Amino acid sequence: MQLFECQNCGQTLHFENRFCGRCNHRLGYVAARQALVALRQGGELWFPIDAPHESYRFCANAEHDVCNWLVPAGGTRIFCEACSHNRTIPDLSVEGNLERWRRIEDAKHRLFYSLIQFGLPLVTRAEDPEGLVLDMIADPDDPNADKVLTGHASGLITINIAEADDAERESRRTGMGELYRTLLGHFRHEVGHYYWDRLVRDGDPAVLEQFRALFGDEREDYAEALNRHYAQGPAPDWRERCISAYASAHPWEDFAETWAHYLHIVDTLGTAGAYGLRLRPDVDQAGELATRIDFDSYRGQTIEALVDAWTPLTLAVNSLNRSMGLADLYPFVLSTPVITKLGFVHDLIASAQTTGRNG
Template identity: 60%
Template sequence: MKLFECQNCRQPLYFENTLCERCGYRLGYLPDVGTLSAIDPTDHDGVWSALATSEPLYKFCANAELDACNWMLPADSSDTHCAACRHNRTIPDLSDTANLTLWRKLELAKHHLFYTLTNLTLPLQTRIENPEEGLAFDFLSDTVAADGTVTPVLTGHANGLITINVAEADDAEREKRRTDMGEPYRTLLGHFRHEIGHYVWDRQVRDDPALLKRFRALFGDERQDYGEALKRHYANGAPANWQANFVSSYATAHPWEDFAETWAHYLHIVDTLETARAFGLRIRPRISEGAELESEIDFNPHKARHIEDLIDPWLPLTYAVNSLNRSMGQPDLYPFILSASVIEKLGFMNGMVRGL
């Protein structure tokens, strides 16, 4: 994520800001320009001009009225929802105020995802554009029967439809699930990045013979029974030496899950490196062999041609931020090991995105 500033007063801004705290200007994110902009009202109700660009005029996404979106679209667009929100198929019952709070968290994570996907220029068809496999989201809650029986909603992906359990937006509930499942890392944004990986596989790899061949050489044959593979994984766990070839224990379950987990980490790396670049971070450890950990993030990670361009600064950066977290008594920000095999898989992702 890059840094933003108010075009009126130069106050630093966060991606989710809707109002400049210094000068009071209303703010809107312009996905076509890739920036958060201070905006001025025009003579037409609901139409705004952006200080970041002279044209076009803009209107807010319909979800802005619910304080769930700050994205804008051209004022003359026939769409009522922005490039991120128009992929929603089902949202929670917003008459429940708790659901409204959780949905806003879901939308923030989803918009963060779309920021990166847009920067990587990935194809994002809606269900209207592609009724069978267009990208859509169902945000659902567990159901409780009259006898108290709970039917849980499983987060997952099927033919472009991504289902997210609304409970994942509850920090305490998500942490409980992370602990119960023995995961070192579980975030709402991480769920979105993982599930979109399945969509990317369908759109980019499945029907491309050359990419599919390379995929199978690295990740394995996805034609093995998926349901049986998951049963084995949950019954037996990951192999003892899984870190030599996989980015997470869950990635060992099936080649599809390996791809989705690796894709999620690719987005973690790209987005975090962009943030580090925006802050002008330079790492120069003051130890005798610190030269091996020196790095300066001064490039656009969305346009890196080689995976080494990402990994070389990533390893020193994670060592630094993990150390900072430990100084605050917090767990490592990035508690993962990137083996040579995993880096090769990340290279597959970068090559696929770059068309190399």
């Protein structure tokens, strides 16, 4: 995630900022040029001070302070590039749901920042029967009714809004024996299933064969594989070939977990680069842990270059967390087979990049 600068006063800005902390200018995000801009108001419209000929309205969800993205004033759209994929939002008459929705939207907007940065195809359900659409819903009041499961099905990503409560999410993480569980991680994982459908299943047959060679045959019965995973635990050798225990359950889950971790790596490296981080521990006489993150992690790098920068960065941030008495920020190990799978995702995204919103 890049840093931004207020065009009025030069203050450093962050992606979620609504107002400049120094000059108090209203801020809005223009996805088309990936810019957080300071605004001047003229009637019902807003004008970036660095491009006063452009005019915008805020996304309709700004009314609830869950979105700071802008929509071009000349069109008919009322929702931004991220919120146009919402189908169901939480019931805001229920106490606490507005705050849950805000947390979910913060994570969702970071997801869409990455998808747009990559230039990946994005279509809504209105544009395609299997377009990307989001339901953010709560468990039913009836304790005997089925719980809402976070997951993906034919372009529909469902998020149980209970995941926005830190205590509840941590309880689920420990109950399921997971090393990591966040809202952003959920979004990145589930959208991985969506892009498997679009880029692997519906793509070049040669890509599908390459996928099967690396991840396994997805035609294995999915329900049976998950039942076996939950009944017997992960495959004994999962650490050698998968990024997580859950990834060993089925090739679809292996791909989605790998996809999510690729987005973790690229976006975190982008943030580290934005802060000008450089690593060269004094104890590392051979330079094996040295890294200088002075490249655009979203463009033009090989998977080897990304992993070479990522490995020392994770060692550093994990050490920082331990110094604060916290768990490791990135509690995973990238084995050689996992790096190869990350390379598959890297190449898949590079080959799928587009200049506009299309399928």
